[in-house]
Amino acid sequence: MILEALEREGVEYIFGYPGGANLPLYQHLPEHPKLKHILVRHEQGAAHMADGYARASGRPGVVFATSGPGALNLVTGLCTAYMDSVPMVAITGQVPSTVVGRDAFQESDVIGATSSVTKHSYLVTRIDQLPRVIHEAFHIATTGRPGPVLVDICRDVQQADAERVTPERLAIPGYRLNGHVDLEGARQAAEALAGAERPVILAGHGVILSHAEHQLQELAEAAAAPTGTTLLGIGAFPVKHPLSLHMTGFMGTGWNLKAVQNADVLMMVGMRVDDRVTAKLAGFAPKVKTFIHVDIDGSEMGKNVRPQIELVADAKQAMAAMLPHIGELNPGRAAWLTQIDAWREEHPLRFKRSNGRLQPQDVLIDMYRRARSEAIVVADVGQNQIWAALWWNYDRPGLFINSGGAGTMGYALPAALGAKFARPDVPVWCVAGEGGFVMTAQELSVAVEHQLDVKIVLLNNFSLGMVRQFQDDFYGGVRSQVELTHMPDFVKLSEAYGMPATRVERFEDIAPAFDAAERTKGPFLIDFRIDPEANVYPIVPIGKTLNEFWEAPES
Amino acid sequence: MSGQIRILSVEVEDAPNTLTKISGAIRRRGFHVRGISVGPSREPGRFRLTLQVDHGHAEADQVRKQLERLVEVLEVTDLTGDEVHSRELVVAKVSASELEALLRRGAKVISTAADGTTVEFSGERDEVGAFVDELALHGIVDVARSGPVVMRRTQ
Numbered sequence: 001m002i003l004e005a006l007e008r009e010g011v012e013y014i015f016g017y018p019g020g021a022n023l024p025l026y027q028h029l030p031e032h033p034k035l036k037h038i039l040v041r042h043e044q045g046a047a048h049m050a051d052g053y054a055r056a057s058g059r060p061g062v063v064f065a066t067s068g069p070g071a072l073n074l075v076t077g078l079c080t081a082y083m084d085s086v087p088m089v090a091i092t093g094q095v096p097s098t099v100v101g102r103d104a105f106q107e108s109d110v111i112g113a114t115s116s117v118t119k120h121s122y123l124v125t126r127i128d129q130l131p132r133v134i135h136e137a138f139h140i141a142t143t144g145r146p147g148p149v150l151v152d153i154c155r156d157v158q159q160a161d162a163e164r165v166t167p168e169r170l171a172i173p174g175y176r177l178n179g180h181v182d183l184e185g186a187r188q189a190a191e192a193l194a195g196a197e198r199p200v201i202l203a204g205h206g207v208i209l210s211h212a213e214h215q216l217q218e219l220a221e222a223a224a225a226p227t228g229t230t231l232l233g234i235g236a237f238p239v240k241h242p243l244s245l246h247m248t249g250f251m252g253t254g255w256n257l258k259a260v261q262n263a264d265v266l267m268m269v270g271m272r273v274d275d276r277v278t279a280k281l282a283g284f285a286p287k288v289k290t291f292i293h294v295d296i297d298g299s300e301m302g303k304n305v306r307p308q309i310e311l312v313a314d315a316k317q318a319m320a321a322m323l324p325h326i327g328e329l330n331p332g333r334a335a336w337l338t339q340i341d342a343w344r345e346e347h348p349l350r351f352k353r354s355n356g357r358l359q360p361q362d363v364l365i366d367m368y369r370r371a372r373s374e375a376i377v378v379a380d381v382g383q384n385q386i387w388a389a390l391w392w393n394y395d396r397p398g399l400f401i402n403s404g405g406a407g408t409m410g411y412a413l414p415a416a417l418g419a420k421f422a423r424p425d426v427p428v429w430c431v432a433g434e435g436g437f438v439m440t441a442q443e444l445s446v447a448v449e450h451q452l453d454v455k456i457v458l459l460n461n462f463s464l465g466m467v468r469q470f471q472d473d474f475y476g477g478v479r480s481q482v483e484l485t486h487m488p489d490f491v492k493l494s495e496a497y498g499m500p501a502t503r504v505e506r507f508e509d510i511a512p513a514f515d516a517a518e519r520t521k522g523p524f525l526i527d528f529r530i531d532p533e534a535n536v537y538p539i540v541p542i543g544k545t546l547n548e549f550w551e552a553p554e555s
Numbered sequence: 556m557s558g559q560i561r562i563l564s565v566e567v568e569d570a571p572n573t574l575t576k577i578s579g580a581i582r583r584r585g586f587h588v589r590g591i592s593v594g595p596s597r598e599p600g601r602f603r604l605t606l607q608v609d610h611g612h613a614e615a616d617q618v619r620k621q622l623e624r625l626v627e628v629l630e631v632t633d634l635t636g637d638e639v640h641s642r643e644l645v646v647a648k649v650s651a652s653e654l655e656a657l658l659r660r661g662a663k664v665i666s667t668a669a670d671g672t673t674v675e676f677s678g679e680r681d682e683v684g685a686f687v688d689e690l691a692l693h694g695i696v697d698v699a700r701s702g703p704v705v706m707r708r709t710q
């Protein structure tokens with residue numbers, strides 16, 4: 001019954017792991033060849049794979065896990081998806097309804113443990129609830145602000161027989177979707193933007209989720225408003241566009257931060273305005289007279305920054321509604337754009353090559369050159385993530401995937417595999433540090449088993465680089481527990497899993513290694529032994545305002 | 556302090572997870588419950604909660620918005636600052652000799668027994684507070700106090 005319901009929802013892949021409490025599901029799985037089940041090596045891997053699948057395809061990712069430890073292993077993956085508004089449906093087995101609450105074998109309160117990291121959850125104790133619940137779960141996961149939904153199903157319910165009913169029309173009275181745009185608000189927002197002397201637009205993940213990139217570009221051009229993105233918004237605006245401010249936030253580009261800190265009107269679209277974007281909140285965008293906030297989730301309004309104009313709506317519809325009202329621009333605009341260009345010159349992205357070691361930026365520049373705005377790049381967490389974000393040079397959205405909100409190390413490999421399942425036609429690159437990589441490296445089995453053509457770019461700096469940099473820069477230079485010694489030989493490790501790999505230590509070897517990777521069909525890993533002292537710049541010191549960013553030393 | 560308190564009337568689904576979800580959302584956002592009462596609503600399958608919540612450092616309206624995000628929550632009405640009828644109930648057992656002063660304040664006797672007399676008193680939060688203070692002077696055997704029940708006054 002559950003499997004039929006999944007077929008009805010158009011599910012193609014399930015990422016899962018069996019166990020005592022979901023055995024009935026697995027017993028009947030072979031009868032449903034349309035549902036392709038990917039056996040992961042750890043449930044966290046299943047959640048991240050489903051997440052990568054969802055971000056790359058726009059369809060909800062589906063996960064199976066058993067009760068107790070199986071379901072609890074999903075928590076990090078659910079949290080990652082929840083923080084980044086990724087549609088997912090997790091179906092977990094629960095002990096039989098007759099023993100719920102008696103601390104039965106492998107019983108745990110999964111609903112309780114996941115409530116704060118799911119958009120919604122259901123405990124199913126009766127078969128007649130099932131068709132409705134599954135249908136609702138998919139509806140809630142994919143509409144409005146998307147997110148993970150968990151359905152915990154008692155084992156006896158999985159086995160129960162019942163009349164096959166197709167769920168009636170949805171009736172979820174407590175589920176509100178913010179539909180139409182407040183047209184008066186849209187007009188005011190447009191007028192504020194056009195009338196601003198120093199406008200800035202920042203775009204978040206919501207712009208990508210709502211496929212609003214064209215509206216964003218039209219609006220930015222019509223209003224001649226410099227436009228940047230958040231880490232999760234990367235790709236929403238072409239990096240090489242003359243109005244581009246590239247990435248914002250505490251590791252954003254210098255010219256972006258200058259623009260934000262000097263803007264008089266700041267429009268924030270499809271973003272949460274979290275502390276990684278604002279740095280010290282009290283000093284965020286201090287010259288702004290009018291904040292415009294567009295988000296589909298009304299609770300984002302004023303959660304961190306109080307907007308003067310708020311539009312609770314889908315980003316695409318909101319910006320489309322604003323466009324016709326962009327009238328004459330403030331005459332100060334030309335001077336503002338000239339100023340932005342000057343800041344771009346003064347504060348370029350740069351890095352030092354002086355010590356003869358392999359620089360991560362050189363690796364990524366070559367990777368992006370080959371990717372030509374076409375490949376999906378999935379980054380892990382840490383320095384590797386920020387380098388991959390800053391050296392991103394695409395003109396298209398939806399191709400940069402990373403755990404922005406939760407910052408989950410170990411995300412990249414399984415998410416990249418999920419993305420490849422979703423888009424077998426598109427090259428997929430996985431960028432990771434060696435610390436995060438080994439957190440979920442067991443999923444290499446999945447890559448090899450399914451011969452997934454994913455190229456792994458390991459930026460190996462023999463340390464927890466980001467933490468090492470924070471210790472160096474902000475915690476008195478005390479390096480504590482950040483050296484990663486006794487790591488495996490990653491080439492041998494890959495070979496042990498049955499996939500080819502190579503190692504690169506010198507600049508000259510970057511291109512040949514990438515050539516080899518591209519020639520190989522199937523997974524391939526390159527262990528780039530990078531400069532262990534390489535740092536991420538710009539960076540805003542902890543507790544400081546965006547104005548106070550540090551830059552890379554000039555080379 | 557009282558400026559930090561929102562008074563909300565919340566219509567919710569009668570589901571196993573409803574209270575957990577509501578209290579979870581309140582805790583996670585750094586709010587604090589100062590008073591709560593729950594009872595069935597007029598509609599079958601629904602309950603009405605009256606909540607007094609301290610919104611801490613968040614914007615006042617965040618309490619309503621965060622509750623509205625929950626699928627189990629059907630409607631949130633913010634009654635803060637409105638003209639309302641608000642009642643809390645206190646039930647107390649005192650020794651019979653102490654009854655007089657309490658009756659003068661408007662308490663009603665529910666039952667009398669050898670170990671004490673049980674009285675009830677209802678009123679606005681402050682009145683109930685004052686009544687409880689008074690009780691303290693008279694040697695309470697036992698006391699139980701409810702959260703608020705609030706309804707908007709009709710014009």
Ligand SMILES: Cc1ncc(C[n+]2csc(CCOP(=O)(O)OP(=O)(O)O)c2C)c(N)n1
Pocket residue numbers: 380381382383384385407408409410432433434435436437459461463464465466467
């Ligand atoms: C699961 C988890 N644990 C801890 C952290 C804290 N953390 C953030 S970045 C980082 C270092 C990552 O090191 P590595 O994976 O080698 O990447 P690098 O920064 O060197 O590129 C750590 C430990 C985290 N984000 N996620």
